Amino acid sequence: MAFVSPCVLPLALSSTTSSSFCAGGVAPRRPGRHGGPVTPHRVPSAATLRAVAEPLTPPSGSTDPPSPSAAIKDFDAVVMRTYGRYPLVLERGQGASLWDTNGKHYIDCVAGIATCCLGHAHPGLIARVTEQLGRVHHVSNLYYTTPQGQLAAWLVDHSPADKVFFCNSGAEANEAAIKLARKHWHAKYDFTPPAGASPVIITAEASFHGRTLASITATGQPKYHKGFHPLVPGFVYTPYNDTDALAATVASVGAANVAAILLEPVQGEGGVVPGTKAFFAAARELCDASGALLMVDEVQTGMGRTGRVWGHEHLDITPDVLTTAKGLGAGIPIGAMLCAAHCDVFEPGDHASTFGGNPLASAAGLTVADALTKGGVMTNVTARSDELVQQLKVVADKYGPEYVSEVRGWGLLVGLVLAADAPFSAGDVVAACMACGLLLVPAGTRVVRFVPPLVISKTEVKQAVSYLDDALASLLASSK
Numbered sequence: 001m002a003f004v005s006p007c008v009l010p011l012a013l014s015s016t017t018s019s020s021f022c023a024g025g026v027a028p029r030r031p032g033r034h035g036g037p038v039t040p041h042r043v044p045s046a047a048t049l050r051a052v053a054e055p056l057t058p059p060s061g062s063t064d065p066p067s068p069s070a071a072i073k074d075f076d077a078v079v080m081r082t083y084g085r086y087p088l089v090l091e092r093g094q095g096a097s098l099w100d101t102n103g104k105h106y107i108d109c110v111a112g113i114a115t116c117c118l119g120h121a122h123p124g125l126i127a128r129v130t131e132q133l134g135r136v137h138h139v140s141n142l143y144y145t146t147p148q149g150q151l152a153a154w155l156v157d158h159s160p161a162d163k164v165f166f167c168n169s170g171a172e173a174n175e176a177a178i179k180l181a182r183k184h185w186h187a188k189y190d191f192t193p194p195a196g197a198s199p200v201i202i203t204a205e206a207s208f209h210g211r212t213l214a215s216i217t218a219t220g221q222p223k224y225h226k227g228f229h230p231l232v233p234g235f236v237y238t239p240y241n242d243t244d245a246l247a248a249t250v251a252s253v254g255a256a257n258v259a260a261i262l263l264e265p266v267q268g269e270g271g272v273v274p275g276t277k278a279f280f281a282a283a284r285e286l287c288d289a290s291g292a293l294l295m296v297d298e299v300q301t302g303m304g305r306t307g308r309v310w311g312h313e314h315l316d317i318t319p320d321v322l323t324t325a326k327g328l329g330a331g332i333p334i335g336a337m338l339c340a341a342h343c344d345v346f347e348p349g350d351h352a353s354t355f356g357g358n359p360l361a362s363a364a365g366l367t368v369a370d371a372l373t374k375g376g377v378m379t380n381v382t383a384r385s386d387e388l389v390q391q392l393k394v395v396a397d398k399y400g401p402e403y404v405s406e407v408r409g410w411g412l413l414v415g416l417v418l419a420a421d422a423p424f425s426a427g428d429v430v431a432a433c434m435a436c437g438l439l440l441v442p443a444g445t446r447v448v449r450f451v452p453p454l455v456i457s458k459t460e461v462k463q464a465v466s467y468l469d470d471a472l473a474s475l476l477a478s479s480k
Contacts, residue, residue: 068101086434093120096456098439107464109452110439114268114300114413117327118371119453125330125367132363139359141352147362154369158309160318161338165346166357169335170299170325171210174262176337176351177295177321178214181260182234183350184343188291198233199259202249204240206270209262209297218262221270234259240267241275243282255290260321265311268300271447272408272415280315287320293343295321299335300413303327304372304454307381307411314410327454332364377454384461385411388450391465392416399472412456416448416468423479432471438464 066074068089089101096119098106111117118125132147139145152164165176178201185199203209205220213232216224220237238249240263250258261283267273287294294317301311302324312319320343325335334357355361371377389407392414396404406417418426426442426449433440433448443449452464 071101086431088434095119095121096453096460104437106434106437106439107452107456107460107467108439109450109456109464110441111451111453112331113326113441114305114451115326115329116331117303117305117368117377117454118330119455122330122367122455124371124375125332125364128363128367129332129360132359135359137358137360138355140354141356145357145359145362147359147366148357151357151362151365151369154366155324155336155338158369158373159322159338160340161322162341163339163344164357165337165339165351165353166362167325167335167337167353168333168355168361169210170297170323171212171215171335172353172356173299173323173325173335173337174209174215174218174297175212177260177262177297177323177339178218179351180321180337180339180343180346181262181293181295183345184293185259187345194256197254197257200234200236200253200257201259202236202238202246202253202261204263204267204270205237206240206267206273207237207262207264207297208267208269209264210299240270240273241279243279246279246282247286250286250290255286255292258286258290258292260293260295261287262295262297264297265301265315266306266410266413268413268449269443271417271444272413272449274408274410275315277315277317280312280317284317293320295319295323298322299325300451301410303368304378304381305411305413305451307378307385309372309378311410328368329361329364330368332361334361334365371454380456381411381454384452384456384458385414387458387461388412388414388465391462392450392468395465395469395472398469399476403472403476409450412450412452412454414450415443416450418446418448420446422446424475428475429468429471432475433467436467436470438467438471440468 068087071089072087090098091101092099093108096108098108098120100106108120148166155164156162167173167176181201182199186193189197201218203218203220207218207220209215209218213228216228217231217235225231236249236253239245263275263280263283265275284294286292296312296319298310298312302322303309303326305311305327306314308314310322312322321337321339323335323337328334328336392407396407396416401419403419403422404416405419407414408417409415418424418429425445426447427445429448430440430442441449441451
């Protein structure tokens, strides 16, 4: 599907008053609030505007940046502590490399948690976003913009969907999907459901769908619910990859009440657990039988992360709705909810997003789209994934099942699973790897997650696994 920019005729603007930007630098103002006289205001000069746009300079006599400890202290004094941050101040990056303020180099196998798919300082992303910034970076969604239409067309062409709603994050994309499922359920009953009927969305235990109130309710992990009750009603959880339990859950809820089943193709935060074809086939059949929507959360698995554009492609099913974010913008905030035509029930006013799909974010998304389809990124994902998995299995064999029990995942979403009785946690491994020069992220307490940029090199994969080996050796030595 090709998107053609709409032809919009320019409006002829006329006024009996002079331009608001006058030659003398003074513009007229409206009469005072109570009918007082018109008072002029001074239009900022070009020099003033340039000064505002220039970066701040250090105070006189101070040319060096603050030390990392001082920077962290100043940061914590003003930023809410909603993250357990590592004592590391990152300053710049290139590809799959990052450097801290001390100049130490790290191989980045976090990528903003599966977000910086093109790595850091990607020249194509810089060029395209810079060009768009110089053209128009944001307008209201009351108007048409070409980049958003082009990105939507690419998403439709490369997915089972027919329509796209843009937002800013994965949580927002899942919020949109939740609202869509509820309205679709109500529309099924012509907005007059039977007495006692109520829409229910079934999600999986150990899932993760975001941190807004509805998406955290959809998340099947009680630890995220603590302190935020009452949660949003209308959600029920079922064990992941258990077809019998899923069927029993649908029967318990009542097929007529099931609005949707929402699942991740791979449970990322839940421990890098890939879905099974049997489980997703059962979900598809149950949705078809009840008229419910099968919705897949591709926030972490989408946009090439698993070696295919979408994670659900590994499962041989066609969803009605899918959500994406993270890698969609390569680090520029953007999310999207995609749906098939038969469940495209939103009307003007039903849902909206101020920033969703603005020209700047859509330009970033188009850069990722080009990289996936024309830039050889998908080939790199497959090759680097094979190398990473094989090398991690060598490490697992070296230490044995007493310490490492499994390597699992798809593409460049890979988990190293620690044995239940290993004398260290995933957090311990991540900290030890950081000291060696490798950035990783836990997925629960027993899984070390690798989610590097999709452009990581063969050499960097080898070095990353070497750092992991060194870190595990250090942890074992210190535990004895």
